[in-house]
Amino acid sequence: MSKKLFGTDGVRGRANTWPMTAEMALKLGAAAGRYFRRDGSAAHRVVIGKDTRLSGYMLENSLTAGLTSTGMNVLLVGPVPTPGVGFLTRSMRADLGVMISASHNPHEDNGIKFFGPDGFKLSDEAEAEIEAMVEGEIQLAEARMIGRAKRIEDGRGRYQEFVKTSFPAGLRLDGLKVVVDCANGAAYRAAPEVLWELGAEVIPVGVTPNGTNINENCGSTHPQTAAEAVITHGADLGIALDGDADRVMILDENGMVADGDQFMALLASRWAADGRLKGGALVATVMSNLGLERFLEAKGLRLERTAVGDRYVVERMRSGGFNLGGEQSGHIVMTDYATTGDGLAAALQFLAEMARSGQKASELTHQFETVPQLLKNVRYTAGAQPLEDARVKAVIQASEKRINGKGRLLIRKSGTEPLIRVMAECIDAALLTEVVDEIAATLASAG
Known part of the structure; x- marks a missing residue:
């Protein structure tokens, strides 16, 4: 079935409106619980973490009710980073991990992300099965099999000790x-x-x-x-x-500010020099700057590009056996240490380079010259299809011809918000601005 609830990063929306309601969280919890309890045994547990949004209390309670109703034992760890949920799911031998967060979005939004027992985010297939269960009748547990909920007071501390293991032994700050x-x-x-x-x-x-x-x-x-x-x-x-x-x-x-591309360039080159970069490649998305690709090629390394979204980066890393990837937006995935992007672990890698090299941050954050790049986000009305508008199609086609041979054009829908992202790279900065502005204006009039 085609997914409706799940986007590129779990289920997300405005709190107290569909799908981020207490009722839907209850159903999602019950469906996820049933999905992971299909064998009928009792020894199943789930870790739930959250960020600091007010709506987290509501969603945490609803998810707990849904999960326990299908016999899952719930371990509540409170506010902890998303990578902490991935780590704790594996560490505590849980069958499922849940993070309640809308990441970088404002407090009015919230989201629900699911992790499998290996600490990695669930596959599209697993999410589709859970969504199908939400739409159907969910088999609840017998009264004697209802799950329990327990608050884990030291979950954050466990994550902190773990993340410090990513920092080289013998180094200090x-x-x-x-x-x-x-x-x-x-x-x-x-x-x-x-x-x-x-x-x-x-x-x-x-x-x-x-x-x-x-x-x-x-x-x-x-x-x-x-x-x-x-x-x-x-x-x-x-x-x-x-x-x-x-x-x-x-x-x-x-x-x-140094964006994720410069950061990934630094890590890839240093890891390659140390013989740590698996597969001789960095995995990044189509949004990463062309300058990064040229930088890597000059060092005999490859840039493996994926669709936008850290889940697609992780999928390519796992399928290709790579251990370093990320996004220009600052998701840095290091599977030697974590199952998803970990901002703190990545920052520790940068600090380790500062401590080892004695170089200033400004020296380490400038690894290559970027090709001029411009990104504009155009918000559209829910339900509208601005990319299907004939005027939009025409201006995109004309822009591709204008920029051909000088750069590239990338236009896509956001997976988490009603936005069209218009991104272009071009060695001609004036042409770059003209192209992006024209497409953005046309999209705005159509949406």
Whole structure:
């Protein structure tokens, strides 16, 4: 069946509207519980983590009710980064992991992500089966088989100890002053504590969540806040995480932001030099800059491109046996350490390079010259199909001809929001702006 509930990263939407309602969370929990209890045995458990959104309480309770109604035992770990749920699912020998988060979206939104017993996000096929169960009658457990719920108080601490194992033994962060912006999200305690334990002088930002300020003028989507803190405190580095801490932006000592492409270039080249880069390739999406591809080729490495979405990056990494991948937006996936993007673990890799090399952040964040790239997001009315509009098709076709041989054009729907993303790269900066502006304006008039 074609999926309706699940997008590119679980189920997501505005809290208290379909599909992010208590009723739907109850059904999803029951369906997921039934999916993982098809053999009828009793020894099944699920880990549930969340970020700091107000609606997380509602969805956590509803998911717990649905899961226990089908006989699943629920382990509640509270606010913890998304990669922490992947880790804890494996560590606690659970059959299922659930993260309640809408990542970088505003607090009004929320989402539900499912992880399998291996700590990786569920496949499209598994999600489709769960969705089919939601639409049908879900077989509930007998009264004596109803599951239990238990709060795990040290889940965050377990994740913190684990993530520190990604930092090289024998290295410390003594003498480094680090700003860490936690976006008032899931890592608001974990990230500052880990950095301090490794020896850094920590300037915490975005660590006072109140349920409605997650990602609000802070975090990886608003790095200006971290940049100001870096300058004010004379820090050596800024780390900006998003609401569920599965992505990161690095800021140098001047407050300048390096995107995920520069970060991945650094890791790929250093790992290759150390003989750690499996398959001689980095996995990234179609959004990554052409400059990254040229940088890797010059070092005898490959760039394996996928569709947009960290799940597709992970799928290609697993199928090809690669261990490093990510997105320009700051999802850095290192399967030697984590099953999904881990902003804190990635930041520790960058800090390790600073400690080892003695170089400034500004030296490490500039690995290659980018090809001019421009991205515009065009919001459209729910239910509209602006990409099917004849005017839009015509302007896209004409733009492709204009840019041919000088760059590339990529237009796609967002998998998490009602947005059309218009991205182009072109060695002619003026032409680049003209093309993107024209397509965006036409889309806006059609949507």
